[in-house]
Amino acid sequence: MPGIDIKALSASPPVCGMLSDILVEVVANGGSVSFMHPLDPAMARAFWDKSLAAAARGERVVLGAWDGEVIVGTVTLLLDCPPNQPHRAEIAKLMTRLSHRGRGIAAALMRAAEVLAASRGRTLLVLDTATEDGAAALYEGLGYTLAGEIPDYALKPHGGLTGTLIYWKRIGDGH
Numbered sequence: 001m002p003g004i005d006i007k008a009l010s011a012s013p014p015v016c017g018m019l020s021d022i023l024v025e026v027v028a029n030g031g032s033v034s035f036m037h038p039l040d041p042a043m044a045r046a047f048w049d050k051s052l053a054a055a056a057r058g059e060r061v062v063l064g065a066w067d068g069e070v071i072v073g074t075v076t077l078l079l080d081c082p083p084n085q086p087h088r089a090e091i092a093k094l095m096t097r098l099s100h101r102g103r104g105i106a107a108a109l110m111r112a113a114e115v116l117a118a119s120r121g122r123t124l125l126v127l128d129t130a131t132e133d134g135a136a137a138l139y140e141g142l143g144y145t146l147a148g149e150i151p152d153y154a155l156k157p158h159g160g161l162t163g164t165l166i167y168w169k170r171i172g173d174g175h
Helices: 013-028 041-056 105-119 136-141
Strands: 004-008 060-067 070-078 088-096 124-130 145-155 161-170
Touching: 004 105, 013 041, 013 060, 013 070, 013 088, 041 060, 060 105, 070 105, 088 105, 105 124, 105 136, 124 136, 136 161
Parallel strands: 088 124
Antiparallel strands: 004 060, 060 070, 070 088, 124 161, 145 161
């Protein structure tokens, strides 16, 4: 994708600040990513500080999509699974800035996460998305299979309950 560079992120004040801005923006616009609106920027920063510390320990990889000097999207690959699940990983916190939506950034982030997971010997990816206003069409377009729906799973960022859709995909040698 022209002008967009996807790479693993590590903690630094500018990176944490840009990730926090994306998280606050996504939640303010109804994105169901575990937080409620209004999201205090300090809470967003604390989340990313913790997430990037886990990445430094090898428990996850936080990927960022860069447009020049600015992070415009992110996805997290959770690698810290129980001992009986060394073959799988989980996709979490796929987010794209509103200004950059519709350009294929989310799909590129997902493909990069899949390649990274396969390179780590993972053969199964799982993820969930909100039933209402989630990214089901994106995931299905990328070959993820719907396992089922759990009703009333979480609160939407502006209130009210929504279900969650659980998806899976075989990758690498499990493909």
